[in-house]
Amino acid sequence: MARWEPDSRMRLVRAAIDLFAEQGYDDTTVAEIAARAGLTKATFFRQFRDKREVLFAGQDAHSSLLAEGVAAAPEGATPLELVAAALDRVTGSFVEEQRGFGARLRAVVASHDELVERDAFKRAGLAAALRAALRERGIADTPAGLAADLGVEAFHRAYARWSDGTGAESFGGLARAELDALHAAAVALT
Amino acid sequence: MARWEPDSRMRLVRAAIDLFAEQGYDDTTVAEIAARAGLTKATFFRQFRDKREVLFAGQDAHSSLLAEGVAAAPEGATPLELVAAALDRVTGSFVEEQRGFGARLRAVVASHDELVERDAFKRAGLAAALRAALRERGIADTPAGLAADLGVEAFHRAYARWSDGTGAESFGGLARAELDALHAAAVALT
Numbered sequence: 001m002a003r004w005e006p007d008s009r010m011r012l013v014r015a016a017i018d019l020f021a022e023q024g025y026d027d028t029t030v031a032e033i034a035a036r037a038g039l040t041k042a043t044f045f046r047q048f049r050d051k052r053e054v055l056f057a058g059q060d061a062h063s064s065l066l067a068e069g070v071a072a073a074p075e076g077a078t079p080l081e082l083v084a085a086a087l088d089r090v091t092g093s094f095v096e097e098q099r100g101f102g103a104r105l106r107a108v109v110a111s112h113d114e115l116v117e118r119d120a121f122k123r124a125g126l127a128a129a130l131r132a133a134l135r136e137r138g139i140a141d142t143p144a145g146l147a148a149d150l151g152v153e154a155f156h157r158a159y160a161r162w163s164d165g166t167g168a169e170s171f172g173g174l175a176r177a178e179l180d181a182l183h184a185a186a187v188a189l190t
Numbered sequence: 191m192a193r194w195e196p197d198s199r200m201r202l203v204r205a206a207i208d209l210f211a212e213q214g215y216d217d218t219t220v221a222e223i224a225a226r227a228g229l230t231k232a233t234f235f236r237q238f239r240d241k242r243e244v245l246f247a248g249q250d251a252h253s254s255l256l257a258e259g260v261a262a263a264p265e266g267a268t269p270l271e272l273v274a275a276a277l278d279r280v281t282g283s284f285v286e287e288q289r290g291f292g293a294r295l296r297a298v299v300a301s302h303d304e305l306v307e308r309d310a311f312k313r314a315g316l317a318a319a320l321r322a323a324l325r326e327r328g329i330a331d332t333p334a335g336l337a338a339d340l341g342v343e344a345f346h347r348a349y350a351r352w353s354d355g356t357g358a359e360s361f362g363g364l365a366r367a368e369l370d371a372l373h374a375a376a377v378a379l380t
Contacts (some may be wrong), residue, residue, distance in 0.1 A: 080379045182332065
């Protein structure tokens with residue numbers, strides 16, 4: 001497991017999630033988040049546009065990692081194998097501390113329509129990035145879109161299982177298992 | 191083909207889409223939309239919260255129609271057959287005039303990030319409604335979610351083809367063909 005190296009971005013995320021859980025999202029200010037993290041408001045605003053963005057931190061990085069995983073996969077890989085490689089890459093970037101965020105993060109997002117809407121948009125952005133990477137590998141548009149959607153769904157399901165659990169199962173292993181299960185379920189729809 | 195019966199809601203939608211296309215979304219006011227439709231601002235606000243909502247008119251009705259189609263499908267229908275029944279129901283509600291809106295509607299939405307975000311959210315809402323209807327029919331959560339996503343994608347693809355075309359192909363026939371093609375593509379991902 002990678003040792004977690006504290007940095008201002010992760011400290012701000014952790015402080016925000018703690019405060020949102022303790023006193024509610026609406027009642028938490030950027031000043032409080034910065035203070036809890038032992039940082040200044042100016043440091044906060046160098047990392048995030050507003051407190052909402054803290055909840056979606058890492059989404060740009062996740063898009064890049066998914067794309068990198070696809071690009072690095074072996075020649076001749078099927079769409080599903082390319083997506084599995086993307087999931088290996090993105091899940092490998094998570095550190096143990098992020099496991100503890102999952103449930104509280106989902107609870108905060110679910111409590112506000114505006115955040116649910118933002119979350120849906122960000123998910124669509126992840127899927128679009130993965131789809132574009134698959135297109136770069138010569139996958140036609142329709143299978144690329146379907147495989148990307150399955151991949152993003154597998155990623156979120158696996159994150160929920162990993163962050164709710166305390167077991168030894170790796171995030172990456174869970175993501176591959178979810179991807180296979182989703183594909184099998186799709187095949188069986190007829 | 192159903193004869194189109196003018197009503198204030200459809201008149202407002204048509205006026206709004208015309209004005210958005212002619213002078214841009216940002217430069218069009220609710221007062222102008224109402225005037226073009228020969229109606230008052232008060233009538234507008236009885237139908238829509240703001241001009242943005244005009245672009246997503248019908249989404250609630252579409253959710254209900256999808257659910258009704260699923261509920262009315264025969265016993266023993268597979269998830270994909272239930273979705274096909276849902277598509278029959280929702281596409282059957284469209285009138286010829288709505289065919290002409292498609293391209294302009296998509297162009298307006300694509301021109302504003304805020305509208306793209308809203309559209310993604312509304313799509314997720316349609317999928318959630320279809321998924322819930324499938325759950326009511328005893329379909330397990332994972333296949334219900336997958337079938338719902340395929341159904342909503344087929345609906346949007348078929349609407350694009352139907353509204354871009356002038357041919358005799360029915361919207362319903364296009365939607366069933368898209369659904370089958372999407373499923374075949376999903377099967378072939380391995």
